[in-house]
Amino acid sequence: SPDQVRSDIAALQQVAARPYPLIVGVDQEGGTVARVGSPATEFPTLMTLGAARDPMLARRVARASGEELRALGFTMVFAPVADVTTGPDDPTIGSRSASSSPAVVSEIVTGSLAGYADAGIVAVAKHFPGHGSVPADSHQELPVQTATLAQLRARDFVPFQAAADAGAPAVMVGHIDVRAVDAGTPSSVSAPVVGLLREELGFDGLVVTDAHNMAAVARGYGSGDAAVRSLAAGADVVLMPLDVRAAHAEIVAAVTDGRLPAARLAEAATRGVALMLHAAAGKEPPAPTVVGSHAAVSYEASLAGLTVVSGACEGPLVGGAIQVRGGTEVDRTRLAAAAERAGLAVGTGDVVRLLGGDAPGSGDVVVSLDRPYGLADSSATTARIALYGRTPDAFRALVAVLTGATTGAGTLPVDVPGVDRQGCG
Secondary structure, eight states: OHHHHHHHHHHHHHHHTOSSOOOOEEOEEETTEESOOTTSOOOOOHHHHHHHTOHHHHHHHHHHHHHHHHHHTOOEEOOOBOOOOOSTTOOSSGGGSSOSOHHHHHHHHHHHHHHHHHHTOEEEEEEETOSTTOSSOTTTSOOEEOOOHHHHHHTTHHHHHHHHHTTOSEEEEOOOEEHHHHTTSBGGGOHHHHHIIIIISOOOSEEEEOOTTSHHHHTTSOHHHHHHHHHHHTOSBOOOOSSHHHHHHHHHHHHHHTSSOHHHHHHHHHHHHHHHHHHHTSOOOOOGGGTTOOHHHHHHHHHHHOEEEESOSSSOSSOSEEEEEESOHHHHHHHHHHHHHTTOEESSSEEEEEESSSSOOEEEEEEESSOSGGGTTOEEEEEEEEOOOOSHHHHHHHHHHHTTSSOOOOBOSSOOTTOSOSBOO
16 A cells, blocks of 8 residues: 555665665666556657657656655666667567657656656666667567667667756666677676667666566576676666575675775765765655546546557447457456446447457457557557557547547557557648
8 A cells, every 4th residue: 555655665764874865766667667656647658759740649657656665665667768679579668668769768757857856756767788679588588689879879879868958877798698789798787788778879878677587697607796897887786686695795895805896886876975965965756646646647647648540530439339359358447447437338239349459350440458569460440549558548649539538649659560650640
């Protein structure tokens, strides 16, 4: 419960007895990666915002999410995702990315950073040097990036440069084997890769590693060795070692025997403390009542991103009743609830087919709930729609478009060959 979360975080702060806030971070990107659930507001994926093409809307969404997290006691959020997704071969990022366009990702990321700053929570842009263009999941293995440095500069680095230029307080470095820079070494323990972020992109804020319990690092290094290597490479915060005690002991030993200069450790600690002191000097956390109060913002974002790639742009797309097919049980339940609230009968009538993944489907109206690639080979008698999410407010926006109460203004943020148009916006 919100009260329990706030109480636990306050207790940790009291035990630590430090004159600055603890870094208490959470993965709360919106969409599929949201560690805090009900009663907090469910916000849409970043791809929804990429489809909306509205940095100010991205700012409002981030501010709303940040306010709820601050009200719960969190001081850091591991968002926004600054990765550029490159298509169906991206198994990890997908709709967590705003777009396959570096320019669109940059706009949404900078808007989001401003919103988190408005809320007074420390945002962490992730996952440098870019996880959206590798064909493997770093949770499971070490992905190999085969692009040249020139290609990375023209695509993957662009949003991170925008984030650095916008004054991002922190950047997360992922676990990627960048062959053109430091072959065979995860970027999170690579001085040359962190050096690119610091020297070429000019980022001087806090560098956080991606979680060290992920297979991309954990399979090749012990917890202590990985922690020391990350700090020596220039990272300031080692996130989630598999064995925290072993990591701590090895860091102390490495400073004692000279493998890790004490000055490097002091630099890392100073960045963290300075950032938390800066955060503490900002606005007070909002009242607990803010938690769960932003359904209207979530709905607005989902409606702005909803993309009709075939069928009429205005007017009703279904009759007075719908049959819900596909998706998960939760998806079907949420759509049925939204439909009934809007006066639609559920169980007969037009078939609304929900695509939970990239596989195609058929129906009167076919709706992709995550990435929109499945729409390419789907067969719809009335319309094909990209929703990019499955929150209650996303389904509410879908029903509003299905009934003709309003229109979806989104534009496809990624290339989907075989669709009739990019959207109705």
